[in-house]
Amino acid sequence: MSFEIVSSGFQHRQRTGTPLSQALKTGIVFGVLSLYLALVGVYLTFDKSWVVVNVLSMGRTLLFVVPLLAGVQFARLNRSQSRAVQLGGTLLVGLIVGGFTACLLPVILFGNLRVMFVALSSPLAKMLALGLTPVLGAAVLVAGSAAAALFGALLTVMSPTVRRPITVGLAALAVVALLQEVLQLILRGGGAAFSFITRGLFQYGGLTVRGAIIVFVAAALVSIVVARLRAPFKARFAELPPGAARFLRQAGIVILLAAIIFFPLIGGSFVAQVFLLVGLYALMGMGLNVEVGLAGLLDLGFVAYFAIGAYTIALLTADSPHALASMSFWAALPIAVLVSVAFGFLFGIPVLGIRGDYLAVATLGIGEIVRVLVLSDVAQPLLGGAxxxxxxxxxxxxxxxxxxxxxxxxxxxxxxxxATYFAFRVQDSRLGRTWMAMRDDEDVAQALGINLVKTKLLAYSIGAAFAGVAGAIFAVMLKSIFPHSFQLLISINILALIIVGGLGSLGGVIVGALVLIGLPELLREFGEYRFLLYGAVIVAMMRLKPEGLWPARIRRRETADA
Amino acid sequence: MALLSVDELCVHYGKIEALHDVSLTVDEGQVVALIGANGAGKSSLLKAISGIVGVASGSIRFRDQVLTDCAPHEIVRHGVVQVPEGRRIFSRLTVQENLDMGAFLRRDHAEVRRDFERAFAMFPRLRERRNQVAGTLSGGEQQMLAMARALLSKPQLLLLDEPSMGLAPILVDLVFDSIEAIRKDGVTILLVEQNAFVALQIADIGYVLETGSIVLRESGPALLENDAVKRAYLG
Incomplete structure (x- = not known):
């Protein structure tokens, strides 16, 4: 019984009801979603950021994006219905969503639920009423929701040649608005050439009206041009001799990779900091991928090796009373890796006979033991305690x-x-094959003469080595280390990123780290809600693309055969 | 001299006694069938021989080596290979990679290539599906893959655990035909089967196991005619 992350055979089949029942259902689902966003305070928080400065706040946009999505969903389910039914149904959906949201107004104004829901405050009432009087505001909110739903439905049924530029333009606008702080930072760092763009598009706090129009139009135009050129380009590409096509594709990948790698150079130190973190998580992801993705050993205590790498560097190089030596970083790095490997081996021994879910719990315990030990008074003279x-x-x-x-x-x-090169070589080696066989069936692997003890301990040790390197860099990044930097959350994050990226896939580790570590860092201004988003993204990913963003080779083959 | 001899073997799972004083011998070149009801201890005996479960007392000897305290991967090195029950293949590896794992311990690469050809000659379907992910094979193909994989480890003694389990009758015949073919290649076979009828037809010797003890030992044809066996297992 190895730990497997696969989509279950359960198929969620959409039951088709009458358009009326579907309109009710869609309206209620999205209405509840809107209520939820209001109650947990998302609307209010987003109201503080602008899509277009002083014109349109993000909160208000979101208020109408929800009914818009409801309209899209309803239209998709009822593509084959008559226009009249589609129109009526969509209006009903929009009215229901708007009605749900508007219900909050009397609740806030006349009731008092703030004890339970802190977000139900008068600023929220003002926001929901769109700055108007409550009655008028509620009416506008409901009517606006219906209009948004209608717009969504219209987008869904219109021809793709018209739809694509509009959606691409709106998406570009959303991305620019969400990342405006970082974008402005990057553009400011870029000197005179960029400052021209900055002044044209942005003011303090976000896009100007002109900027928003420019972004929308530019993205829409690009989308139109790309759509025009795509077919002839594909035809030309297909005519190329296979060698040239492969060369072009590889060159494209190399250029993309180089662009990502050198992006922090123009992005300035904030972007570099984010990318540094992404890189460290990717390094640890490579290590955990050896354990979970290849060998099938679910390790929830992986942060322990990260901590051990960091503490080894600290003890060997720091200018502190706890230091054991004052080596250079370069001399201490290999030692840190070796120490991590040794602990990977050591911690592997007690969990050798444990499989699957039980292994996850046991390793979780090991990770916590390391953190608690480092924090403890016993280790205080040696490791500095808290x-x-x-x-x-x-x-x-x-x-x-x-x-x-x-x-x-x-x-x-x-x-x-x-690390990537090493992981790539090891995965196609005899050892890699052994790990995969053990992952698929431990008993059979043993029955064919594989030494499980050796194979497992090798997986733990090699996985730990990657985390040791990451820990070493982490220590010199912070210039000081504390036990509370090594929380369980880090292990969970690494596991999440290799699953979202695609279990067992090296490209997936990098993509997963960019998406799950990079994006939340860039969206810092939304505070705690980025974790709400983070959770929603993971759930959505597992529903829609369980094999990951960059599936492993074998997974792709599986889906191709099925 | 017997190829495999098991003497007064006892196996416990905690307080439960799975095997009690079981003695059995397998001579070189024979097919020996072990029949018995569910829970009689058939699989436990195979697992004890291949080292997956520990032995409480008694001994297991293969040629002149004592296997009793060997680790599973060492027992494979001696030439005793088990095909576990329930078509257990490496479902996310390809057919080719599964077979490669069978030859995991071998260093005689030329010989391995020849064995690949022999395995493919015996199971032509596997050659066609060489690059397919094993999890997508049909049930019968998976059983064949499991057997071919065991053959690639060049066993002297092949332990087959319920090879007919869950297979359609026509596939059962196919599997037992290939067991005959494997025997003709000079591999000794110890076979555990619930389907006593097919097992005893190809067996030189049959043992009947009941609640952890051997109750009968006869030649295959004799057991097929035995009244008690007929009543209990042949229906």
Whole structure:
């Protein structure tokens, strides 16, 4: 019984009812969604950011995006109905969603539920009423929702040549608005050429009206041009000799990769910091991918090896009373890796005979034991307890100190490149094959002469090595380390990123880290709600694309055969 | 001298006694069938021989080696290979990769290539499906893959656990035809089967196991004629 993450055979079949019942159902589902967003405070938080400064807040946009999506959903389910039914149904859907949301107005104004729902405050009432009097506001809200639903339905039924530019334009607008802070930061860092763009599009806090129009039109135009050129381009591409086509495709991948790698150079230190974190998580993802993706050993205590790598660097290089030596980072790095490997081996021994779900719980325990031990009074004289270890020097090449996020980012990229190459080679090796056989069926693998003890311990040790490198860089990034940096959440994050990326796939690790670590960092201004979004994205991913964003080779074959 | 001899073997799962004083011998080149009802201890005996479950007392000897305290992967090295019950293949590896795992321990690469050809000659379907992911094979094909994989580990003694389980009658015949073919290749076979009728037809010797003990040992044809066996297992 190995741990498998597969989509279940359960097929959620949409039961087709009458258009009326579907309109009611869709309206209620999205109405409840809208209520939920209001109650947990999403609308209010988003109301503080702008899509277009002083014209349209993100909260108000979201208020109408929900009925719009409801309209899309209803129209998709009722494509074959007559126009009159589609129109009537969509209006009903919009009215229901708007009605649900508008119901909150009297609740806020006359009731008092703030004890339970902090978000039900007068600012929310003002926002829901769109700045008008409550009665008029409620009417506009409901009517606006119906209009939004109608727009959504219209988008769904119109011809794709018209729809695509509109949706691409709106999506571009949404992305630019969400990332405006980072974009402005990047553009400011880019010098005179970019400052022209900055002034044209943005003002403090977001897009200007002109900026919003420019972004929408530009994205729509690009989409039209791409749509026009796509067919002839594909035809030309298909005519190329296979060698040339492969070369072009590989060149494209290399250029894309280079663009991603060197992006922080133009992005400035905030972007570099985010990418550094993405790189560290990708490194750990590579390691956990060996354990979970290849060997099928579900490890929830992976953060332990990360911590061990970090503490080894701290103890060997820091200018602190806890330090055991004052080596250079470069001398300490291999030792940190070796120590992590040794602990991977050591922690592997007690869980050798445990499989599947039980293994997850046991490793979870190991990860926590490490954190608690480091925090404990017993280890305090050695490891510094809760005060941690301070004054970890930056690595230096000659007289050049790798102290900035950008330089550490490039160190991470180098390590990641090496790690990826190693992981790539090991996965197609005899050892990799052995891991995969053990993952698919431990008993049979044993019956064919595979030494399970050796194979498992190798998986734990090699996986730990990757985390050790990440921990080492993490220590010099923060220049000081504390036990509370090594929470269970990190293990869970790494597991989530390799699953979302595609279990057992190296490309998937990188993509998963970019999406699950990079995006939330870039969306920091939305505070705690980014985790709501994060959770929603993971659930949606597992529903829609359970094989991951970049499925492993074998998975693709499986789906192709099925 | 017997190829495999099991002497007064006892196996316990906690307090439950699965096998009690079981003795059995398999001579070189024979097909030996072990029949018995559900829970009689048939699979436990195979698992004890291949080292997957521990032995409480008694001994297992293969040629002149004592297997009793060997680890499973060491027992495979001695040439005793088990095909576990229930068509257990590596479902996410291809057919080819599954077979490669069968030859995992072997270093005689030229010989391995020849065995690949022999396996493909015996199961032509597997050659066609070489690059297919094994999880997408049909039930019968999976059983064949499991047997071919065991053959690639070049066993001297092949332990087959319920090879007919869950297969359509026509596939059962196919599987037992290939067991005959494997025997002709010089591999000794110890076979555990609930389907006593097909098992005893190809068996030189049959053992009947009841609640952990051997109650009968006869030649295959004799057991087929035995009244008690007929009543209990042949219906």
């Amino acid at each position: 005060q941690g270890i301070l004054n970890i020097p930056s690595p230096a090449i000659g007289s050049f100190e790798l102290a900035t996020p950008t330089s550490l980012y490039f160190l991470t990229v180098c390590c990641l490149a090496l």
